[in-house]
Amino acid sequence: MPQPPAPRKTPGRPPRISRDEIIGTALRILDEEGVDRLTMRRLATEIGSTPMALYHHVRNKDELLVLLLDDYATRTLRRPGLPDRPRERVIVAAEAIHEVLAACPWIVTVLTADDLLSKTALWFVEQIVDGFVDCGLTPDRAVHGYRAIWYYTAGEIMVRAAARRRAEDDRPVHRESVFADLDPEEVPRLAQVADRWETLTAQDTYSDGLRALVDGLATR
Amino acid sequence: MPQPPAPRKTPGRPPRISRDEIIGTALRILDEEGVDRLTMRRLATEIGSTPMALYHHVRNKDELLVLLLDDYATRTLRRPGLPDRPRERVIVAAEAIHEVLAACPWIVTVLTADDLLSKTALWFVEQIVDGFVDCGLTPDRAVHGYRAIWYYTAGEIMVRAAARRRAEDDRPVHRESVFADLDPEEVPRLAQVADRWETLTAQDTYSDGLRALVDGLATR
DNA sequence: ACCTGAACACCGTTCAAGT
DNA sequence: ACCTGAACACCGTTCAAGT
Numbered sequence: 001m002p003q004p005p006a007p008r009k010t011p012g013r014p015p016r017i018s019r020d021e022i023i024g025t026a027l028r029i030l031d032e033e034g035v036d037r038l039t040m041r042r043l044a045t046e047i048g049s050t051p052m053a054l055y056h057h058v059r060n061k062d063e064l065l066v067l068l069l070d071d072y073a074t075r076t077l078r079r080p081g082l083p084d085r086p087r088e089r090v091i092v093a094a095e096a097i098h099e100v101l102a103a104c105p106w107i108v109t110v111l112t113a114d115d116l117l118s119k120t121a122l123w124f125v126e127q128i129v130d131g132f133v134d135c136g137l138t139p140d141r142a143v144h145g146y147r148a149i150w151y152y153t154a155g156e157i158m159v160r161a162a163a164r165r166r167a168e169d170d171r172p173v174h175r176e177s178v179f180a181d182l183d184p185e186e187v188p189r190l191a192q193v194a195d196r197w198e199t200l201t202a203q204d205t206y207s208d209g210l211r212a213l214v215d216g217l218a219t220r
Numbered sequence: 221m222p223q224p225p226a227p228r229k230t231p232g233r234p235p236r237i238s239r240d241e242i243i244g245t246a247l248r249i250l251d252e253e254g255v256d257r258l259t260m261r262r263l264a265t266e267i268g269s270t271p272m273a274l275y276h277h278v279r280n281k282d283e284l285l286v287l288l289l290d291d292y293a294t295r296t297l298r299r300p301g302l303p304d305r306p307r308e309r310v311i312v313a314a315e316a317i318h319e320v321l322a323a324c325p326w327i328v329t330v331l332t333a334d335d336l337l338s339k340t341a342l343w344f345v346e347q348i349v350d351g352f353v354d355c356g357l358t359p360d361r362a363v364h365g366y367r368a369i370w371y372y373t374a375g376e377i378m379v380r381a382a383a384r385r386r387a388e389d390d391r392p393v394h395r396e397s398v399f400a401d402l403d404p405e406e407v408p409r410l411a412q413v414a415d416r417w418e419t420l421t422a423q424d425t426y427s428d429g430l431r432a433l434v435d436g437l438a439t440r
Numbered sequence: 441a442c443c444t445g446a447a448c449a450c451c452g453t454t455c456a457a458g459t
Numbered sequence: 460a461c462c463t464g465a466a467c468a469c470c471g472t473t474c475a476a477g478t
Contacts, residue, residue: 012441013478040471051471053443061471066394108332112382119398126407139413143420148372148429155375162332178339187346193359200363209368212436213429220432232460233459260452271452273462281452444477451470458463 017049019057023071026064035106040064065110070118072107076100077120082127086134090214091207093127094149098206101157108161111154135218145217152213156206163201237269239277243291246284255326260284285330290338292327296320297340302347306354310434311427313347314369318426321377328381331374355438365437372433376426383421 025047029038040061044051058064080096082089101107125146132142175197184191193200245267249258260281264271278284300316302309321327345366352362395417404411413420 013443015442017443039469041469050444052445052473055472056442112328112378122398122402122407122410126410129409129413133409139409140416140420142409143413143417144423144425144428145432147421147425148432151375151379151429152368152372152433153375154379155371155373158332158378159371159374178342182342187342189349189353189359189362190342190346193349193363196360197363200360201367203364205364205367208364209371209433209437212365212368212440213372213433214436215439216432216434216436217429219435233462235461237462259450261450270463272454272464275453276461442478444475446474446476448473449471452468454467455465456463457465459461 017047017053017057019067021047022054022057022064023067026068027071030068030106035109038106069107069110070120072104073100073118074120076103077124079123086131087214087218089134090128090131090145090149090218091210093124093131094153094210094214095207097121097124098153098157098210101153102160102206105161105164108158111158132217137218145214148213148217149210152209153206156209237267237273237277239287241267242274242277242284243287246288247291250288250326255329258326289327289330290340292324293320293338294340296323297344299343306351307434307438309354310348310351310365310369310438311430313344313351314373314430314434315427317341317344318373318377318430321373322380322426325381325384328378331378352437357438365434368433368437369430372429373426376429 022043026038026043029043029046040054041051044054047054054064058067077096077100080092082092101111128146128149129139129142132145133139137145179190179194179197182191182194190197242263246258246263249263249266260271260274264274267274274284278287297316297320300312302312321331348366348369349359349362352365353359357365399410399414399417402411402414410417
């Protein structure tokens with residue numbers, strides 16, 4: 001964890017605010033009002049300071065967001081007991097990551113910021129890669145397998161978070177207008193499931209898809 | 221395609237700008253300068269008008285973005301020839317969608333806006349769902365299969381677009397600091413592949429992962 | 441070393457008025 | 460019906476100066 005303004009031996013003025021206080025307050029705003037409301041200015045007033053004071057403790061807003069994700073992951077990720085079967089090990093590790101990320105709606109904006117969330121997440125990545133190797137994959141293919149899981153997991157979280165957001169401010173659903181006049185000649189299957197579409201896509205099928213993906217990756 | 225300000229029979233003042241002109245100019249800005257630079261104000265000056273004139277032709281910026289994606293998809297998506305094997309049909313349809321989306325970096329912001337991109341995309345969704353049904357899945361499971369593919373595809377595009385963006389403005393890579401001091405006792409596999417990580421994750425493995433996922437989904 | 445004030449260069453959107 | 464001007468309520472970030 002880099003601390004860009006290197007802490008010296010108490011030469012100048014004593015700090016009024018700390019990086020920890022910034023992160024703590026930011027997390028509170030995130031929790032209470034959502035990611036849209038977390039702005040440097042808002043954070044500064046909340047903390048009883050000025051926007052510019054923040055820039056003495058974090059490089060910019062992007063760094064702050066990464067720091068927040070890091071902090072959240074470290075506090076929340078708990079290492080699960082691992083099963084013996086390597087394939088199950090992959091699934092349990094992936095599900096553990098998925099669980100904490102899915103519980104945290106503000107994550108979406110930061111999620112794509114990097115493929116490795118934090119040091120805490122490394123252990124989980126290790127389990128996935130190691131599980132694949134134990135399934136008989138080469139190390140290179142095992143890394144590709146991890147990536148496929150990451151794409152699937154990140155995609156699931158982002159797509160579903162967007163859907164939830166849409167449901168909340170009940171915007172006119174684009175889907176409805178697209179589904180309104182389905183041509184049963186052109187797209188018979190979709191016409192057949194049209195009225196169940198909403199229910200079906202609202203179901204949590206993360207684990208099903210994950211198992212399918214891991215099975216497919218392990219048997220090739 | 222809804223045209224919210226219903227076109228009447230030429231009562232009042234003749235329009236100076238049209239929705240098509242707005243979309244055309246927006247696409248040009250998107251292409252030339254990226255999605256960050258597309259703002260209502262910028263678009264207005266580019267078009268030789270005022271921000272507020274735009275709001276007479278599109279409800280707001282979100283609607284404009286959906287309109288842009290729609291327009292792009294309609295122009296770009298070409299229906300491929302479909303193989304006989306249902307599993308291959310699913311793969312070909314998914315790859316076709318992936319190809320046009322991946323070629324379009326500004327898509328990412330809109331991608332989560334809805335799971336159905338546009339009417340044009342419906343045919344591709346139909347092929348995927350139908351392919352799964354022909355593999356022996358129930359219609360419900362076929363829709364879940366489509367969703368899994370969508371999560372994987374959207375995730376791949378968003379994660380890789382973010383990586384590309386990062387590489388462009390060569391920001392200090394968070395990953396490097398995380399990888400810098402890997403403990404080979406704690407995470408031996410990662411330590412083993414650490415120096416190949418960059419190369420491995422840069423490789424395009426979309427189709428590999430897709431095939432694994434489809435295999436896994438079709439055999440259960 | 442740490443913080444402040446003022447400023448730069450922007451945003452999306454609304455409202456009341458003009459043609 | 461369509462467009463404009465002015466305004467509201469914001470952004471992230473930089474720079475020069477203060478303590």
